[in-house]
Amino acid sequence: MKRVGLLAAIPEGSRERLMELGREVSFPVDARIFEEGSRADRFWLIRTGTVNLDIHVPGRRAAVVETLGEGRLLGWSWLCPPHQWHLGAEAASPVRAWEFSAAEVLALCARDHELDHALLTYVVEVIGRRLRAARTRLLDLYGPYGSGSDQ
Amino acid sequence: MTAVPLPYRVVGNRAETTDTRTVELLPVGDGALPAFRPGQFAMLYAFGVGEIPVSVAGLRDGVLTHTIRGVGAVSRALCAVRPGAHVGVRGPFGTGWDLATAAGRDLLVVAGGIGLAPLRPLVQAVVSMPHRHGRLNVLIGARTPEDLLYRDELEGWARPYCGVTVDRAGTDWRGQVGVVTTLLDQATFTPHDTTAFVCGPEVMIRATARELLHRGVPARHIRVSLERNMHCATGHCGHCQLGPLLLCRDGPVVGYDRAQPLLAVREL
Ligand SMILES: Cc1cc2nc3c(=O)[nH]c(=O)nc-3n(C[C@H](O)[C@H](O)[C@H](O)COP(=O)(O)OP(=O)(O)OC[C@H]3O[C@@H](n4cnc5c(N)ncnc54)[C@H](O)[C@@H]3O)c2cc1C
Numbered sequence: 310m311k312r313v314g315l316l317a318a319i320p321e322g323s324r325e326r327l328m329e330l331g332r333e334v335s336f337p338v339d340a341r342i343f344e345e346g347s348r349a350d351r352f353w354l355i356r357t358g359t360v361n362l363d364i365h366v367p368g369r370r371a372a373v374v375e376t377l378g379e380g381r382l383l384g385w386s387w388l389c390p391p392h393q394w395h396l397g398a399e400a401a402s403p404v405r406a407w408e409f410s411a412a413e414v415l416a417l418c419a420r421d422h423e424l425d426h427a428l429l430t431y432v433v434e435v436i437g438r439r440l441r442a443a444r445t446r447l448l449d450l451y452g453p454y455g456s457g458s459d460q
Numbered sequence: 461m462t463a464v465p466l467p468y469r470v471v472g473n474r475a476e477t478t479d480t481r482t483v484e485l486l487p488v489g490d491g492a493l494p495a496f497r498p499g500q501f502a503m504l505y506a507f508g509v510g511e512i513p514v515s516v517a518g519l520r521d522g523v524l525t526h527t528i529r530g531v532g533a534v535s536r537a538l539c540a541v542r543p544g545a546h547v548g549v550r551g552p553f554g555t556g557w558d559l560a561t562a563a564g565r566d567l568l569v570v571a572g573g574i575g576l577a578p579l580r581p582l583v584q585a586v587v588s589m590p591h592r593h594g595r596l597n598v599l600i601g602a603r604t605p606e607d608l609l610y611r612d613e614l615e616g617w618a619r620p621y622c623g624v625t626v627d628r629a630g631t632d633w634r635g636q637v638g639v640v641t642t643l644l645d646q647a648t649f650t651p652h653d654t655t656a657f658v659c660g661p662e663v664m665i666r667a668t669a670r671e672l673l674h675r676g677v678p679a680r681h682i683r684v685s686l687e688r689n690m691h692c693a694t695g696h697c698g699h700c701q702l703g704p705l706l707l708c709r710d711g712p713v714v715g716y717d718r719a720q721p722l723l724a725v726r727e728l
């Protein structure tokens with residue numbers, strides 16, 4: 310796997326220790342990986358394929374709010390209370406990923422402060438990027454003139 | 461280039477989306493304008509209504525093609541023209557994408573919304589001369605799946621990659637959702653050996669250029685198309701000024717090395 314995203318952000322020694330905890334998993338297209346509101350006790354690094362994050366809308370099929378691709382971190386709700394997924398996730402194509410147990414990774418972080426720092430920094434960056442993307446989309450840039458123009 | 465609009469006859473007008481149409485024009489009689497290059501624009505005159513700048517969206521077989529989104533009086537009048545009617549055309553104006561300077565390099569085409577229109581003739585030129593360049597990646601952001609332009613053509617643009625992402629999707633959309641920069645992860649290109657062509661709303665241009673710089677694409681190889689209101693289109697009235705640039709003459713396509721400091725300042 311080429312080193313993009315999280316793997317590129319973690320120093321080499323820590324990366325190896327983290328990867329020892331990773332389990333290879335795969336999901337067929339349309340598989341539900343996790344559901345909104347359920348317990349967030351793991352995360353994934355996407356190796357190939359794409360995953361849709363969605364929000365449950367009563368009476369309708371879940372609305373997709375973001376698509377994550379190769380190298381991306383899937384799931385950060387395991388890191389902070391209430392440790393519940395606030396979105397659902399579904400494989401948009403066949404997905405191969407590394408799966409990590411949150412408890413094991415947090416235990417490793419307690420011993421490996423470099424990993425702890427790199428992981429936290431990376432997750433904050435991810436959240437920041439998704440926040441910026443969400444705000445940009447709120448601007449409705451491609452919408453009718455005046456609704457989103459920055460001029 | 462003429463100061464007076466030449467009459468062109470409408471030979472085609474088809475719907476792309478609910479508010480956007482592609483109009484095809486041929487000169488009336490022998491009075492054709494000089495050839496347009498991808499990235500350049502024309503001043504289109506809807507008789508009795510007014511004149512606006514519109515990029516060239518296709519150049520095949522001598523037919524001047526424009527994709528127009530109806531947002532106000534003139535653009536709506538141009539969207540409504542029927543085959544056989546006449547419109548006035550001035551041009552060609554502006555700098556163009558300058559594809560020749562990207563020979564041998566990987567190409568990244570990044571479009572947001574109606575910004576795909578000026579990039580279409582560039583992509584068509586690349587696809588028709590596959591050996592002149594490296595890999596072609598086309599990244600398209602649209603508001604919703606229904607707002608996507610040129611649907612039938614996109615498959616042929618994947619050399620090797622053409623991706624679409626939308627801001628908002630209904631439940632039957634099976635593609636990607638998110639900002640256009642997220643598609644960069646799926647594109648294959650060697651950053652320092654890549655030329656990027658970016659067109660869309662200015663917020664999207666800035667976000668894309670920032671991400672490309674971060675990935676190592678040199679600023680002078682990021683070519684962005686900037687829009688300002690235009691009037692004369694001949695470098696005389698100053699309507700289109702951005703800092704030291706008159707965008708009708710020095711743009712609309714500008715290297716990001718020149719554009720970045722100007723876009724960083726809110727009002728110039
Ligand atoms: C170089 C250049 C190339 C262009 N290429 C295309 C193209 O290929 N297809 C296309 O559909 N449009 C294109 N445009 C934009 C087009 O010129 C405007 O939509 C048009 O001038 C609007 O005129 P109007 O009389 O229809 O509406 P107006 O009544 O003049 O305007 C309607 C609304 O649109 C806003 N508006 C007008 N122009 C712009 C603009 N340039 N950017 C953002 N908001 C604007 C106004 O503020 C107003 O809110 C281009 C503009 C430039 C400068």
Ligand code: FES
Nearest residue numbers: 691693697698708
């Ligand atoms: S539009 Fe008049 S100077 Fe550019």
